[in-house]
Structures are given as C-alpha cells and as structure tokens.
Amino acid sequence: MNNDDGKKIMIIENDDMTLEILKFILQKEGYKISVAKEGITAIETIGSIMPDLVITDIMIPLKSGLEVIDYIKKNHKQIPVIALSILGEEERTVEQAFLLGVDDFITKPFNPKELLLRIKRFL
Secondary structure (H helix, E strand, O other): OOOOOOOEEEEEOOOHHHHHHHHHHHHHOOOEEEEEOOHHHHHHHHHHHOOOEEEEEOOOOOOOHHHHHHHHHHHOOOOOEEEEEEOOOOHHHHHHHHHHOOOEEEEEOOOHHHHHHHHHHHO
16 A cells, blocks of 8 residues: 555546456555546536546546546646546547546556556656
C-alpha cells in the first residue's frame, strides 16, 4: 500500500472484468475507488465525489467517454482524466479525446505497472 493519503480515483467502465482488475490494482495501492458503469451516472456524481483522478473507458453507455471527458474538463478542469480504449480504436477518437483535454490515454489490454506509473504522474 503506497498511497498513504487515500487519494480518490473514479473508474468509469462498463466491462465487469476490466472494472474488477482496475479496482484490484488500485485498491491494493491504497486508492479509494468509486465506480460508474455509464456516463450519466459519472456526470451526476463526480461533483459530489470530487475524485483526485478519473479513469474512463471511451466506449461506455448513456453518454460516451468523450462526453464525460468534455463535462469534466468544462466543470472540474483540475481533475486529471486518463482515457482507456481497446487497441485499434479509431485514431479520430483518440484525437477527439486529446482535443477535449484528456490528460493521458492507455490502450486495453494494459500493463498494470505502466498504469500505476501514469496515475502517479498526476497524483
């Protein structure tokens, strides 16, 4: 457990296996985790949770990951956002994410050590 101050990370992911892997990796490091499985819930709760970092899949139901990124960067721009996407996602989608202000982009499947290093850059 390396995260002594209990930083909060919100995970927005609708794939149960990916979600459980992310939760396991991050909780093991001492992060406090909140979860949304679709975009509307994420947008409705992010203001009350105020996470220190958000990890969002691009392809989520009921508002896309791009819409969530746009909302966060317009309303809570201090919160860093890491986007997740399957390998081979359209290059246009990646470009859109960066134009909206995403802070980092990781392809699935991801390397847990690389994910943690990228998270620690922001926390």
